[in-house]
Amino acid sequence: MGPKKNQSAYDDAIARRNLIDTNLTRFENFVQSCDGDSSKIQELKLRLKKFEQLWDQFDEIQTAIELSPIAITAHEQGVRMTFENDYFRLASAAEAIISKTAPAVATNNARSQHDLFEECGVKLQPISIPKYNGNYEDWLAFSDIFKSMIHLNDKIPPLKKFYCLRNSLTGVAEGVIKNIEVTEGNYAGAWELLEKRFHNVKLITEKHVKALFDIPKVQRECGKELRSLLDNTQKHLQALETLNQPVDYWDTLLIHLLSSKFDPDTFKAWQEASPSTELPSFDDFLEFLTRRAQILESLPSKPTTSHQSPNSGKQNKGNESKGGSMSSKASQFNNACMLAQQQDTCALCKGSHIIFRCRRFLNLAPEARLKTTLKLNLCTNCLRSPHGENGTCPSRKCPFCPEFHNSLLHIDKSAGEEHSSIAELLDSPSKPVTSTVTHTVGHTDNQSSNIILSTAMVNIISTTGYPVGCRVLLDCGSQSNFITDSACKLLGLKRVRNYIPVGGINATTTQISHKVTATMKSRVSDYCVSAEWLVVPVITGRIPATPLKFDSDSQPADVVLADPLWNSPGGVDALIGAQYFWDILLSERVEWSVNQTVLQNTQLGYIVCGSSEYTGTDSASLCHIGTLNDLDKQIEAFWKIEEPSSGQRIHTGEDKACETHFSRTVSRDIQGKYTVQFPLKLDVSVLGNSRNAALRQFKSLESRLIKQPDLYKQYKDFMYEYERLGHMKEVPNIEEAGEYFIPHHAVRKESSTTTKLRVVFNASAKSDSGYSLNDTQMVGPTIQDGLFDILIRFRMNNYVVIADIEKMYRQTWIHPSQTKLQKIFWRDNPLKEIKVFELLTVTYGTTSAPFL
Template identity: 30%
Template sequence: MEALVKRRGQYKSRVTTFKTYIAKVMHSFPDATQALEDTRRLEIQERLTVIREVYEKYDEVQANIDELTNDETDTSQYRERFEEDYFNVVAHAEELLARGKMTQQLLGAAMNESTRGSHARVTDDTAFIPNLSRQANQNIIFKPTGIKLPTIELPKFKGNVDEWLGFRDTFESLIHTNETIDPIQKFHYLKASLEGAASQIIKSLDFSAANYAIAWETICNRFDNKSLLTYNHIKAIFSINSIKEESAIQLRNMIDTLNKHLRALNALGQSTEHWDTLLIYLTSSKLDSITAREWEKERVDKELPTLEEFKAFLSSRANLLDTLELNKGGIHKSKHSDHIKSKSFLIQKQECVVCKEAYHLSSCSKFLQLTPQKRAEVLKTAKLCLNCMKPGHFIKVCKGGTCRKCSGKHNTLLHFEKVSSESTGNTEETNSSSSVLCSHNRASDYHVILSTATILVEDSQGKKHKVRAILDPGSQSSLITTN
């Protein structure tokens, strides 16, 4: 790793040296119209060739460092600084080499213009050359506007077929057909623009100027498939999402999606100008019920509306929905500001009446150690409900649940069982006939209603009558006399 870093530093030093040399040349020849002598031009060409070889070696070393290091941020920043210096100095060198060619072209253009514009012969060469110089300067030197334009970013392509045409056209216009960019630089831009599955296609190619054309051809052969592209764009039109309810955003998305894929199909040589009826039927079937009804009203007087008319309707409808939403929001905001309701909520902290801690009585260990009778006394003393064990009301108006053991109107923690003290005979008889009763605390006005049953009773004449019998669940037997 240390050896790689050291080699990288050497390459950076070579670029810095070349940068210093170019700066001196530009300082010696400040006039942009002045052509360099042949010796100087040849020297710059040789140095430029060497520095490009240095960049190739640097890129290999940097790639090895990227694989070995875990600090991606540091390596990325170093590469960014290095490439900024490299491309800047290469551009200045190319500009110096082009000075002579540009001057010759301008001189030739000026000579032709002078010949066409005047029949008089120019005899004073010294008078002609300054004019030529001024004309050359007017064509070469541009005054800065003071406005810094944003940098054009290269498009990113991840292998999505729908995005291929846009990526291809943009990359070709900015990089591929740009003659001022060397093949090795084009290859670098291409690798930087490809991501995901697309980057894997050219990953095996060595990074060199000769392989750029192969890389670009490989990418084009993989994605520049007209039949596949056409199929995908048609599929995307058929897959436009349905609109469930009125929405300006969804209507505009529908228009944009339709326009995007139609333009792509036209670029692929498909004649879509006769698809109006089909596309209108397809997209109108995906509209919400209200917009679809409005479209039917719109097309009543039109036998066969065009696609442009349909898109104009959707755009107008979206504008209307935006206006209504804006007005609705303003009215709602005004009403809301006029009728502001303030609410306050008081949370009462519940405290255990036994140990005075901040939790419910049912969680108190001291309370749970008491007998049901003692628990009831605690609740009565604290004026708590015997059913929900909360303050503020009594058991007769409590809406809480009943006992889970006997369904009585009391809390399950207050439930207890007692054996009847009455004996009907010997000990065994007493044990077998003893009744288990449920005892619970009730308010003084709490009444018990016994259940009844409707039965048929036959009188002395054999006639049957419906009577209601009382059933006592606390008794082992329910009796009725003959009378």
């Protein structure tokens, strides 16, 4: 640039700076006129916002002047300092005038309220600042309180604010500003750090939503627990509403979520109270929950209980019918819950569980359970130790009959027993009882047929070498053997990870993650087998689902049943599949006179097959089948994944067109350079004006670079090299048809060992027609191998060589007829004219660059 051009640019910058000085003087005069005139405060606020923009304008112009070769540095630095002093002085004066009005109103209100309390003789207690420990859910509440009391209070100096802030923080929040020195100037930065760390709207929202789902389930009919559910729900919903979440539209979702956390009684009450056909509103739900909590909180509860005899059930029943109230029921239920947490040692086997979870106890017939309960001197209602002279067990009716006893001691009247109730059995416990348990609430005497699933009792050897009795289900429809997780723990078996899907009825799949190896022994023969068992949480429900009719006198004398309690509902510990099912079967078979029942001899004893009668209304059908995915298919899939791709890729029509265009237009000059053309799918005439947008982006980029001298220097070095290598050339700054200007910006990567800064060209920037250069190009097929294929090939050779192709894209040249599609703006000095350059090589950032 010649001396005349330098002088012209310098004079132009000086003139623009003078305009800014004029605006500064005009604002100063207005500020002086506003002092004491409250009617101009609103206008002053608007002018102040506009005034704040002068700083950026002055900084840009002054920087250009100082970089001019004809500028006097010392003089220009003095001009900058003078402007800075005047700017900050006027800005402070304007803010001071504005702040005079708001505090005055606030002070008057505060004084009037203070006077009111003084007249009433009320002395206000000092308000303490809440503590904040870093919990995202509590940040909004803490932030609002701290801002209103401390942060926005102009009468408190910054140093005191900092001390208050430090004293209000604990835990993780305290650690955020722990290492910041407590000074007046550091307060604003410390508060900004806290807001950046904890004012994360996305994370706060997720925390409150998660807290809604994690609200604990109400375990019993208790007003305190319902009140806690209500309070937690309203707290989190209020926070979500503050975060502008559409809480008002979540009625159905919230009702379903919260009602699923009710105890059974409350859930039943809600179903009765809610409309039968229309969807209830969330307000109705909250009203019900509030009313329910109030009712339960008003009911008295008795902290202690007194002992009852087993026969007191009938008396309680009479009292309940005469004057029983909801309060007594709630009290009894609460006390039952307290009693259930006191004793965890089984009175029968001395194991670490309650007796009604004891396997030995559950395998007994109901009459045997009753005798065991009386023998162990346990309460027939809660199955626990005696409650003492001053204690009373909370009597509750059996769900299957009107008597007061535990449901595990219920004896079905339809099974031909001699006693009509447990109360009579307690009077004469020595009389024989022959009854079975039924799990149907509605009871009928209709005879129905039930298919028998064959079960057997076997011994499985534990890790200590002792045999443990387990009930197994024989299933020839399963390809594998299964064992329950609880049985594994009981036997102490060592688990081995084994991820495998198991298919069942209706193509359902269960993912198995562990297997064990255990030895199974017969109780009636010397049959013994070591097998692998897949571990599952539960194999099936209780088998049979309901008690089956069984006349023990009709059983053949010489038959030893594999499962003596085959007709009583009980759990299943393991399942024996087809692998051993046919080895277990023996040839002998006995036709039983009971219905269509068959006794099949096995290595485990005689198993019961066929059908039998039961008493009940409904029966659940059980079907057990397990299939494993074919191993060869899994291995085949594995090798397909591991095999590097070597076949021909499937190309689309556009891919083939792109390859045809490339093979027709590619050329190589005498120097060995390859020249290509863009594979266009649209005519370049669709491109509109891209010059103006690219020019605006360049000026914005230049403004940012000027403020970062180190980055500016690296950017200029990159562009100098680009031009020096002949990869771009300057062209006349004139508009021509079919041209396209590419915006560019810097990407800085400090971890790079070669290039810290790289200039990125954005060929996806839209022109005013809505099309970009990338929109007109075909992508082309992928010609590079995938990363996985490359890594796999490393396994196929002993030695490999890797190298970096420097400036790989820029080794291929664009045909001269298309370089006008790669124009950019650039200059290395803000005082120089902006120049136009054309990029002559393939540019990273264009759609077809990877293919070319």
